[in-house]
Amino acid sequence: xxxxxxxIDALRQLDPVPPxxxxxxxxxxxxxxxxxxxxxxxxxxxxxxxxRRVRSGSLSWWKVAAAIAVIGPGIAAVLLWGGDDxxxxxxxxxxDTVTSVSEPTSTTEPTTSPTIxxxxxxTLGASLFAMLSPSTEEEAQATDFDLYRDDFExxxxxxxxxxxxxxxxxxSKFATCGNGWAYVTGAAGGGEVxxxxxGELSPVNLHLYLLDxxxxxxxxxxxxxxAPATAWLIDAVSGQSGVLRWLDEPTALDSAEQMLLLCQESxxxxxxxxxxxxxxxxxxxxxxxxxxxxxxxxVTETSLFEGQYLDMRTEAGLPKxxxxxxxxxxxxxxxxxxxxxxxxxxxxxxxxxxxxxxDGGGLGLAFSDDGGVxxxxxxxxxxxxxxxxxxxxxxxxxxxxxxADGDRVxxxxxxxxxxxxxxxxxxxxxxxxxxxxxxxxNGVHLYVLADGRLVVxxxxxxxxxxxxxxxxxxxxxxxxxxxxxLGRPLDRDSRxxxxxxxxxxxRSYSLPCDHPCPGYTQDEAERSVPDTVAFSVDLTNxxxxxxxHP
Amino acid sequence: MSGDMELNDRFDKLYDGHRVALxxxxxxxxxxxxxxxxxxxxxxxxxxxxxxxxxxxxxxxLYGVARNVIANYRRSDTRRxxxxxxxxxxxxxxxxxxxxxxxxxxxxxxxxxxLSEGDQELLRLRAWENLSSAEMGVVLGISASAxxxxxxxxxxxxxxxxKRVASKDRAPGRRVAExxxx
Numbered sequence: 001x002x003x004x005x006x007x008i009d010a011l012r013q014l015d016p017v018p019p020x021x022x023x024x025x026x027x028x029x030x031x032x033x034x035x036x037x038x039x040x041x042x043x044x045x046x047x048x049x050x051x052r053r054v055r056s057g058s059l060s061w062w063k064v065a066a067a068i069a070v071i072g073p074g075i076a077a078v079l080l081w082g083g084d085d086x087x088x089x090x091x092x093x094x095x096d097t098v099t100s101v102s103e104p105t106s107t108t109e110p111t112t113s114p115t116i117x118x119x120x121x122x123t124l125g126a127s128l129f130a131m132l133s134p135s136t137e138e139e140a141q142a143t144d145f146d147l148y149r150d151d152f153e154x155x156x157x158x159x160x161x162x163x164x165x166x167x168x169x170x171x172s173k174f175a176t177c178g179n180g181w182a183y184v185t186g187a188a189g190g191g192e193v194x195x196x197x198x199g200e201l202s203p204v205n206l207h208l209y210l211l212d213x214x215x216x217x218x219x220x221x222x223x224x225x226x227a228p229a230t231a232w233l234i235d236a237v238s239g240q241s242g243v244l245r246w247l248d249e250p251t252a253l254d255s256a257e258q259m260l261l262l263c264q265e266s267x268x269x270x271x272x273x274x275x276x277x278x279x280x281x282x283x284x285x286x287x288x289x290x291x292x293x294x295x296x297x298x299v300t301e302t303s304l305f306e307g308q309y310l311d312m313r314t315e316a317g318l319p320k321x322x323x324x325x326x327x328x329x330x331x332x333x334x335x336x337x338x339x340x341x342x343x344x345x346x347x348x349x350x351x352x353x354x355x356x357x358x359d360g361g362g363l364g365l366a367f368s369d370d371g372g373v374x375x376x377x378x379x380x381x382x383x384x385x386x387x388x389x390x391x392x393x394x395x396x397x398x399x400x401x402x403x404a405d406g407d408r409v410x411x412x413x414x415x416x417x418x419x420x421x422x423x424x425x426x427x428x429x430x431x432x433x434x435x436x437x438x439x440x441x442n443g444v445h446l447y448v449l450a451d452g453r454l455v456v457x458x459x460x461x462x463x464x465x466x467x468x469x470x471x472x473x474x475x476x477x478x479x480x481x482x483x484x485x486l487g488r489p490l491d492r493d494s495r496x497x498x499x500x501x502x503x504x505x506x507r508s509y510s511l512p513c514d515h516p517c518p519g520y521t522q523d524e525a526e527r528s529v530p531d532t533v534a535f536s537v538d539l540t541n542x543x544x545x546x547x548x549h550p
Numbered sequence: 551m552s553g554d555m556e557l558n559d560r561f562d563k564l565y566d567g568h569r570v571a572l573x574x575x576x577x578x579x580x581x582x583x584x585x586x587x588x589x590x591x592x593x594x595x596x597x598x599x600x601x602x603x604x605x606x607x608x609x610x611x612l613y614g615v616a617r618n619v620i621a622n623y624r625r626s627d628t629r630r631x632x633x634x635x636x637x638x639x640x641x642x643x644x645x646x647x648x649x650x651x652x653x654x655x656x657x658x659x660x661x662x663x664x665l666s667e668g669d670q671e672l673l674r675l676r677a678w679e680n681l682s683s684a685e686m687g688v689v690l691g692i693s694a695s696a697x698x699x700x701x702x703x704x705x706x707x708x709x710x711x712x713k714r715v716a717s718k719d720r721a722p723g724r725r726v727a728e729x730x731x732x
Binding site: 007008009010011012014015016017019021022171179202 | 570573574577578658659662673674676677678680692698705708709712
């Protein structure tokens, strides 16, 4: 079965009543209908419409319609439905439908007043790239919870606690922003909140990347294209933003004002993805959970897994470089065998890692210490010797997790099911050992603390299950962290995310009412929203971001 | 033209313009011998509300009524047996010698039928009625953006079901412990 099959097209081919298959002559015409009106067919009185009395071949539907037309709408209403016709009314306000069909939903276009920010500290301070301040009206809209709401998948927090959250137009009759998106910026612990509008975007292809302590990139990928549809640079401190310009020519990282869209957390919470163009898929799938003996035979026990997995858009999956000097975004210069299916790129201490396809098939890795000018090929542990395409396309989406610090590098399957082994190399991939422990759960997530220790977070679906940490010098020696080590309980009711800057635990909030929930659609009432985000770079000290909610 | 004549004329246009499409909509969802019944109810409702039907969105409006009519039928246990989906029975044969394709197509339909009714309807409206998101929003009473999101999820769930179905197809001895959840 082709994983990339276009299911809509497949369904279209299976249309049981394909276009042109109905002979119009079989249908009564309006003229026939009028004729029947004149004939005045006899219809038995019905306290309520009874389909059993209107069968094909004995009493056709159009005769019934004709009869009702003769009897008159008023009488028909009484006879057929007794005045109660709620069940037959389309679930839509008639007065709204004309607009929603004949006219595109209006969205306030971003109106910006250009101001060049030459005072912003950080890596972009000297940039000539013009960042634009949202207008007061735009900011008011972006921060209005009645218009836009946060989502889990599109928030990132930097190591110093600055954050950007992308907000989608609410699915509410009160919201007039259609398919519009907005961004909100702020900082852990409070302070100013800013926001701006991004316009109408595809939620499928929208991604948010952390660049450094204060700058982020919101990017809408274009399916099948390496060039993004649109990309914005967003300053989490000032709330300013600017549209990045795409260049086709690959570039190496040779300036402090160039930044890589890093491979970040490959899981759902609010982490973004390793691929520039990819999407999370929350399709449940069957996972094997063990062997069970039954009646003398052994069968494979399986269960449904409700987690999300990554659906790659491989054409655009290779890493990109943002150059803030001229506001451009372009491909990273990469080796010829760089794997679009498995762009496991990550930068630590200047080193960039990327997945590669080995000659004759199989997964490899390559790293570069000079920003992509030269690459060194690395062989992965034998246990991971699948092709990159296989790794990217299997149901579990066994993407590789990679964490590196100098010559130390750790690998694990992101969603290995019962294979949570962590492979560690202390010599830049020349030799590998298996870590002494592996986490419980069905997912593994790797993160390097600022002090050089490796953190291995096990997850059960979207939730943290166990934390292991290494010593600084021996990454293969993993010990379990308990709550006292963390400085807070390992909150198993929170989702989590690892984005390269730190680890976040996100507690959700559900509306305190079931549908019908005044002011909310059913979809909104059923979905939880982020409530509090606890973020830490060292797993000891935690800062909290309070998200707005109803 | 008098008011009554205008309404009559509008109903005629509504009927002539959409009877075939509505017939196809119904035939895709209910047994053929019930199609006439459903259409009767739909056009009865249309007649009664002829002055309320939104201009430019007549067909989605009719689909919306038909959807409710069919749902009402389905809620009646005594009628249920007459209304089963006829997808498998009325499936088109694939052209050419493509036994593998046929197998895959069967799996797609099996997977479709495993989805919730809401997901199925979304996918059918897009694939078979070829409606835009805005038009689907009229049928379902939700915004176009909500349609997009739900359609995305429905496609994912269909993909997931397809994988599960295919997996079971390849390994018939496999036991799915939580089959009921699927």
